[in-house]
Amino acid sequence: GAGVSQSPSNKVTEKGKDVELRCDPISGHTALYWYRQSLGQGLEFLIYFQGNSAPDKSGLPSDRFSAERTGGSVSTLTIQRTQQEDSAVYLCASSLVRGPLGEQYFGPGTRLTVT
Amino acid sequence: GESVGLHLPTLSVQEGDNSIINCAYSNSASDYFIWYKQESGKGPQFIIDIRSNMDKRQGQRVTVLLNKTVKHLSLQIAATQPGDSAVYFCAEQETSGSRLTFGEGTQLTVNP
Numbered sequence: 001g002a003g004v005s006q007s008p009s010n011k012v013t014e015k016g017k018d019v020e021l022r023c024d025p026i027s028g029h030t031a032l033y034w035y036r037q038s039l040g041q042g043l044e045f046l047i048y049f050q051g052n053s054a055p056d057k058s059g060l061p062s063d064r065f066s067a068e069r070t071g072g073s074v075s076t077l078t079i080q081r082t083q084q085e086d087s088a089v090y091l092c093a094s095s096l097v098r099g100p101l102g103e104q105y106f107g108p109g110t111r112l113t114v115t
Numbered sequence: 116g117e118s119v120g121l122h123l124p125t126l127s128v129q130e131g132d133n134s135i136i137n138c139a140y141s142n143s144a145s146d147y148f149i150w151y152k153q154e155s156g157k158g159p160q161f162i163i164d165i166r167s168n169m170d171k172r173q174g175q176r177v178t179v180l181l182n183k184t185v186k187h188l189s190l191q192i193a194a195t196q197p198g199d200s201a202v203y204f205c206a207e208q209e210t211s212g213s214r215l216t217f218g219e220g221t222q223l224t225v226n227p
Contacts, residue, residue: 004158031213042204042217043159050213059214091158103149104215106158 002026004107006092012113013082021077021110025094032075033093033104034067043091049075082114127224134192136221138205141186145207149215150179150190154201162190162203192223200225 005024013019025032034046045059049069060066064082069075079086089111093104128134140148146167151159165172165179165188172179178191188205202222206215 033214035215035217040220042219043206043215045214045216048213056214093158103161103164105161106151108156108158 004092004094004105006090006107006110008110009108010111010113012115015084015114016081018078018080019082019112021079021090021112023075023077023092023094023107025073025075025092026105027073029094029096029105030072031095031097031104032069033095034075034077035091035093037089037091037109039088046077046090079112082112084114087112087114124219125222125224127226128195130195130197130225130227132195134190134195134199134223134225136190136192136203136205136223138188138190138218139186140188140205140207140218142207142209142216143186144209147208148179148181148188149206149208150177150188151204151206151217152199152201153204153220159204195223195225197225197227199223 004026007022011019030051032049035043036046037043047060047067048056064080067075067077089109091106091109093106095104149164150162152162153159163174163177163179165181170181176193180189192199200223202220204220205218208215
């Protein structure tokens with residue numbers, strides 16, 4: 001079946017520009033997560049959505065980062081005034097239920113390069 | 116702060132050998148531990164998980180061991196194959212939380 005999809009797969013942008021990254025979770029999955037992976041590093045949690053609850057934004061590194069999830073499905077991660085240190089692979093994951101019972105399925109990621 | 120880390124950044128084995136990848140964690144509130152495999156250019160792929168009330172769990176060619184006394188997690192891969200070459204991450208999740216905290220990753224290389 002269809003997995004988590006993300007677009008674009010690659011994005012090159014100039015420093016100072018805004019970017020939007022899209023995530024389409026697995027149909028029916030109520031939880032959606034965004035992570036960031038810098039080159040050769042582990043994954044860093046950014047934000048988490050669960051149903052209609054307020055999102056857990058505690059991992060967002062600055063107020064330049066924001067995310068929305070419309071209709072409980074598609075999510076968009078927005079980075080304003082991009083900086084070179086924002087260059088990373090941004091990974092989205094979804095799960096059927098929250099907490100320790102929900103296996104997280106990851107998308108292929110969006111590789112963001114800020115020049 | 117709380118962290119999950121790996122002892123070895125790289126591991127090279129011969130095809131057919133068994134592989135052991137280790138992970139240390141420091142958050143005693145962690146209830147759920149997962150191993151992910153990440154191939155180049157792809158997102159992490161779930162391998163196996165274990166709850167804190169267990170000390171061993173087996174899958175197909177993989178076994179995860181959990182030692183809560185020393186906060187140590189390991190992944191054993193039997194009869195390692197070239198297709199097992201990837202970066203392996205351990206991750207932990209608290210009982211009450213939903214985020215995953217990942218370790219740094221171990222690059223496993225399987226030599227034919």
